[in-house]
Amino acid sequence: MAEEDLAAWSSALRAEFPIVTGHPGLAYLDSAATAQKPRAVLEAVQEYLTTSNANAGRGTYPWANRTTNLIEETRGRVKAFLGDPDPDASSVHFVSGTTEGLRLVALDWLTHELRDGDEIVVPFADHEANVSPWLEAVAALDRRGTRVTVREMPYQLSSGDYDADRLAGLVSARTRFVAVTHVHHVYGGDMNVHRIRRAVGPDAVICMDAAQSVGHLPVSLEALDVDFAVFSGHKALALPGSGAVWSRGVRGAPFAPRGWSGTPNTVGIASLGAALDWLDRAGPARIGRWTVELAARLTDGLRTLAPYEVVGCQLSLAEGSPVQQRHGIVTFRHRDIDAADLGFILFSHGFMVRADGLCQGRAGENRSSVRVSLHAYNSRHEVDRLLEVLAELS
Numbered sequence: 001m002a003e004e005d006l007a008a009w010s011s012a013l014r015a016e017f018p019i020v021t022g023h024p025g026l027a028y029l030d031s032a033a034t035a036q037k038p039r040a041v042l043e044a045v046q047e048y049l050t051t052s053n054a055n056a057g058r059g060t061y062p063w064a065n066r067t068t069n070l071i072e073e074t075r076g077r078v079k080a081f082l083g084d085p086d087p088d089a090s091s092v093h094f095v096s097g098t099t100e101g102l103r104l105v106a107l108d109w110l111t112h113e114l115r116d117g118d119e120i121v122v123p124f125a126d127h128e129a130n131v132s133p134w135l136e137a138v139a140a141l142d143r144r145g146t147r148v149t150v151r152e153m154p155y156q157l158s159s160g161d162y163d164a165d166r167l168a169g170l171v172s173a174r175t176r177f178v179a180v181t182h183v184h185h186v187y188g189g190d191m192n193v194h195r196i197r198r199a200v201g202p203d204a205v206i207c208m209d210a211a212q213s214v215g216h217l218p219v220s221l222e223a224l225d226v227d228f229a230v231f232s233g234h235k236a237l238a239l240p241g242s243g244a245v246w247s248r249g250v251r252g253a254p255f256a257p258r259g260w261s262g263t264p265n266t267v268g269i270a271s272l273g274a275a276l277d278w279l280d281r282a283g284p285a286r287i288g289r290w291t292v293e294l295a296a297r298l299t300d301g302l303r304t305l306a307p308y309e310v311v312g313c314q315l316s317l318a319e320g321s322p323v324q325q326r327h328g329i330v331t332f333r334h335r336d337i338d339a340a341d342l343g344f345i346l347f348s349h350g351f352m353v354r355a356d357g358l359c360q361g362r363a364g365e366n367r368s369s370v371r372v373s374l375h376a377y378n379s380r381h382e383v384d385r386l387l388e389v390l391a392e393l394s
């Protein structure tokens with residue numbers, strides 16, 4: 001699709017987001033935290049609540065049966081959307097978001113899989129939600145006398161992704177589990193997870209945090225060759241407090257969170273199915289191209305403004321960089337203005353951005369910054385207006 005058509009396409013999609021069109025003076029630039037919802041998702045929620053609202057798996061009457069079916073269908077929907085190579089072997093478990101999902105994998109699954117002397121790899125510069133659960137699991141095992149060694153995932157500063165060669169030299173036959181992230185939540189770079197399987201061998205379990213990729217770009221579990229993929233529905237246009245853990249189910253015991261599970265978030269699940277349908281229609285590849293373009297427009301503009309430093313791999317800032325593209329996420333600082341102050345200033349001009357430490361793990365940035373994160377409904381005009389305001393603060 002030609003460049004101009006992509007802008008027209010985005011502008012048509014934008015009209016489907018009532019909160020966006022209802023606030024013409026505001027620009028929502030925080031979709032990496034929570035994305036806005038298209039009308040189709042709002043209508044699906046309304047439809048479910050006004051025709052079928054009931055508990056799942058517990059009733060014998062039609063509303064309950066419809067709810068049970070909806071949950072099963074949405075499981076299938078998630079598998080299809082993620083390009084699951086073997087949906088008969090895999091499972092989908094609904095959670096409140098990536099944080100809960102990763103913690104379930106850590107505490108309900110990994111603690112039962114690891115043995116004394118095993119090793120795991122943790123990406124310490126990724127989101128804290130993809131760091132602390134693994135350390136908690138190791139600490140819980142340690143209290144039972146099972147010693148597990150934690151290795152730090154190596155990163156390549158030149159390209160901003162994982163260093164697959166150094167990782168290959170770090171792993172051993174005892175490396176049982178490797179945690180990775182698909183797209184980095186601070187730098188916006190694709191972490192090239194498809195290289196990890198070759199580096200760690202056929203037996204290690206790879207768990208992928210897909211919080212910043214599902215709904216933003218095509219995700220193919222077949223190509224990525226991971227064992228777990230965890231994402232948040234609210235970042236993929238569904239309701240807040242929704243999300244899923246997909247488990248391939250071929251390495252280790254099947255993933256089945258332990259204990260009695262109560263009433264699921266049926267409305268969230270209904271919204272997730274509708275969101276994935278909407279995303280399929282819009283086209284994840286097109287969404288990816290658009291948000292990459294907007295992020296490049298913003299980084300190019302920021303590079304001309306002296307007081308701003310764009311955070312992350314500098315090579316990826318070069319126009320047409322061969323190493324990285326920013327998937328709709330650009331994080332920066334002003335030389336003199338504190339990030340939180342900059343956030344308030346930007347809101348006084350109608351821009352909603354994230355401005356703080358961005359929940360990065362312990363090897364991450366130690367200073368606050370401003371993060372702009374974009375989705376299909378954002379426009380070039382919003383990026384240009386933001387750059388104008390940032391230029392005034394130079």
Ligand code: PMP
Nearest residue numbers: 097098099127129185209211232
């Ligand atoms: N991982 C990544 C990469 C994220 O960006 C986020 C949210 N910013 C999370 C995990 C946590 O997601 P949630 O708050 O939806 O559980």
